Amino acid sequence: MRLRIITAGPLALLALLALLGLLVLPPAPAAAQRRGRDEAANPALEALRAASRANRRDAGAQSAYGLALLRAGKLAEAQRALQGAARLDRDNASRAFDVTRVTAARGEFRPARAACRTLSRFETSPLGHVCLARAYLVWNRSARAFEELEAATAMDANDFEAQLALGDAHRIRAAVAEAEAAYQRASRARPNSALPYLGLGLLYTAAHRNSDALTALRTADGKSELESGSPRGAVGHPQIAYALGRVLEGTEAIAAFRTAARGRAGWADAEIALGDALLRSGDAAAAKESYEAATRAARNSAAAYVGLGRALTATGEHEAAMVALDRAIEIVDNHPGAVLAKAHLLEATGQNEPAFQMYRQAADLMTGNPEPLLSAAALALRLRRDVLAVGFLDRVLMQRANLARALELYGDAMVARRDRTSARSYYERALHGTGPFDRSAVQQKLRGLR
Numbered sequence: 508m509r510l511r512i513i514t515a516g517p518l519a520l521l522a523l524l525a526l527l528g529l530l531v532l533p534p535a536p537a538a539a540q541r542r543g544r545d546e547a548a549n550p551a552l553e554a555l556r557a558a559s560r561a562n563r564r565d566a567g568a569q570s571a572y573g574l575a576l577l578r579a580g581k582l583a584e585a586q587r588a589l590q591g592a593a594r595l596d597r598d599n600a601s602r603a604f605d606v607t608r609v610t611a612a613r614g615e616f617r618p619a620r621a622a623c624r625t626l627s628r629f630e631t632s633p634l635g636h637v638c639l640a641r642a643y644l645v646w647n648r649s650a651r652a653f654e655e656l657e658a659a660t661a662m663d664a665n666d667f668e669a670q671l672a673l674g675d676a677h678r679i680r681a682a683v684a685e686a687e688a689a690y691q692r693a694s695r696a697r698p699n700s701a702l703p704y705l706g707l708g709l710l711y712t713a714a715h716r717n718s719d720a721l722t723a724l725r726t727a728d729g730k731s732e733l734e735s736g737s738p739r740g741a742v743g744h745p746q747i748a749y750a751l752g753r754v755l756e757g758t759e760a761i762a763a764f765r766t767a768a769r770g771r772a773g774w775a776d777a778e779i780a781l782g783d784a785l786l787r788s789g790d791a792a793a794a795k796e797s798y799e800a801a802t803r804a805a806r807n808s809a810a811a812y813v814g815l816g817r818a819l820t821a822t823g824e825h826e827a828a829m830v831a832l833d834r835a836i837e838i839v840d841n842h843p844g845a846v847l848a849k850a851h852l853l854e855a856t857g858q859n860e861p862a863f864q865m866y867r868q869a870a871d872l873m874t875g876n877p878e879p880l881l882s883a884a885a886l887a888l889r890l891r892r893d894v895l896a897v898g899f900l901d902r903v904l905m906q907r908a909n910l911a912r913a914l915e916l917y918g919d920a921m922v923a924r925r926d927r928t929s930a931r932s933y934y935e936r937a938l939h940g941t942g943p944f945d946r947s948a949v950q951q952k953l954r955g956l957r
Contacts, residue, residue, distance in 0.1 A: 549770060552579055559588065566596035570605060574737045577608060578744055580771040585609050593625075600629035604668065605735055607638045616646035633659035637668045644676060652676045667696040671703060678710045686710050701730035701744060708750050717754045724751045745770030749777050752784065760784045768797070775805035782814045791821035809839040813848055820852045828852050843872040847879055854886055862886060863895075870902070877903045877910060877942075884916050893923040911940030915949050927956050 552575050559565075559572035573588030586609040593602040603625050610622040619642035626635035636659035643652040653676060659669040670693035677686035687707065694703040704727035711720035727747050731739050745767045752763035764781035768774060782797035795818040801811035812835035819828035829852060835845035850865035866883035873879055880899045887896035897920050903913040918933035934953045937944060 549579060549772075551575070564595060566592045566599075566602060569595065570602065570735065571737050574605065574608075574734045577612060578733070578746075578771065580745075580774055582609050582612060600626060600632040600634045601735055603629070604634040604638060607641070608734065611638075611641045611645055614645055616642060619645050631662070633662040633666045633669050636662070637666070637672050640672050640676065644672070644679065647679070649676050649679055665692070665696050667693055667700070670696060671706065674703065674706045674710075678706060678713070681713065683710060683714055697732070697736065699730055699732045700736070701727040701733055701739065701747060704730065705744065705747050705750065708747075708754075712750065712753055720754045721751075724754065743770070745774065745777065749774075749780065752780055757788065761788065768800070773800075773804040775801040775808050775811055778804065779808070779810050779814055782818065786814070786818055786821065791818050794818040795822060807838055809835040809842045809845065812838065813842065813844040816845065816852065817848045820848065820855055825852060825856050841868075841872060843869060843876075846872055847882075850879065850882065854882075859886065859890060866899075875906065877907060877913065881912055881916065884913075884920075888916065888919050888923065891923065893920045896920050907941070909936075909940045910942050911937045911944040911949075912942055914940050915944055915952075918949075918952065922952075922956075931956050 555568075555572040555575050559568045562568040569588050569592035573585045573592060576582075576585035576588060579585075586606065589602070589606045589609065593599075593606050596602045606625065607619070607622040610619045613619070620639065623635060623638035623642060626632065626638055629635060636655040640652040640655035640659065643649070643655065652672070656669055656673045656676060659666060660673070663669065670689050674686045674689035674693060677689055687710065690703040690706045690710070693706075694700070697703075704723045708720045708724035708727060711717070711723060724747060728743060728751065733739055733744055743766070748763045748770060749767035752760045752767060755763055761781065761784045764777055764784055767777040768781050771777065778797045778801035782794040782801065785791075785794035785797060795815065798811055798815035798818055801808060802815060805811055812831045816828045816832035816835065819825070819831060829849075832845050832849045832852065835842050836849075839845070846865060847869040850862050850869055853859075853862035853865055863883055863886070866879045866886075869879035870876075870883075880903045884896040884899040884903075887893070887899065896916065900913050900917050900920065903910060904917070907913070914933050914937035918930045918937065921927075921930035921933060931953065934949050934956075937949050938946065938953075
């Protein structure tokens, strides 16, 4: 960029300062910066943009770009592109239906329902009813959605969009068998589409059938088509990647969440999930970046600030961590995750009594979750306060008598009391207990009692 120096007045001084590097010039427009970042993260989107510009009279090119924008979360741009495709292909009900996907994605019932009026001229197509069903699902009115879907399937029992929406409606109701049947009918209607298998993956994840969910989502990820038969492209569907991250672990989960976050810039949930996975892996610095991205995308997300506070605690930035956690509690009063994270922060800064108080508060807020009490017991044992530790552990074991981690810590408390017989009993019970724990560590503790 050239600077033209004006030779008179204060502007000349500003220009000279800029040349000398003493004045920070304003950055490029935010929209241009975002586009540059998004294209770097999603080059397939830029390729589709170039194709749409080179083929402005091609409805297929405009549609492919618009649907890719929709998957990337760029709703305003997606709407313009899809409206352009609908104008070029006025007699195709699917093009008009694609435009309504954008209003449904915004999650607002009235605009979503109003958008469906554009389909009224396609009297022989079931897509008008499917559109209204989608609008009612946005409003969480599945009964009304089923009425519209009944009308849609009466017009065409094998319509892909109707069966897909029927699967989603049953999934929202947790009707597993009915949802499975609808998704399977949708997959037969369009065998190359990823979307029925995405629906199955979400259904099985909610039902805690992780093995079935992983199979369905792997199948979805390998299919060649997405919405309206649009090509999958190099990046694929961010929601499939996000769903995969929820059923995978370790580095595979990190890779999946990263794909989701890059595929849909500004998706706070994906950034938070990525941050959580990175924090579990021990990479607090990278987790911090993801949580910061989430706070920029959703400034009123308490979960984003809780994650950021946890990451900052792990990186030793304690003052900043407290600011983040206070912000989370400001957004959601007594947010359980924020209270627990604050307890960990107080512990990390050596404020043990306030930490115990905060752990108790977190335990009251997180009924049934043993983590606050286990953390409090572990802290008490480090401080050689075995009586206090046993008090916390008794509360845990009253709720979950066979929890391995609680039994292990109880064994540690018995070791502190030099009661080796009781310690051995608790460690042996821990080895047959439930929940996550370090088996090799418990076995080593047992060997140390010999």
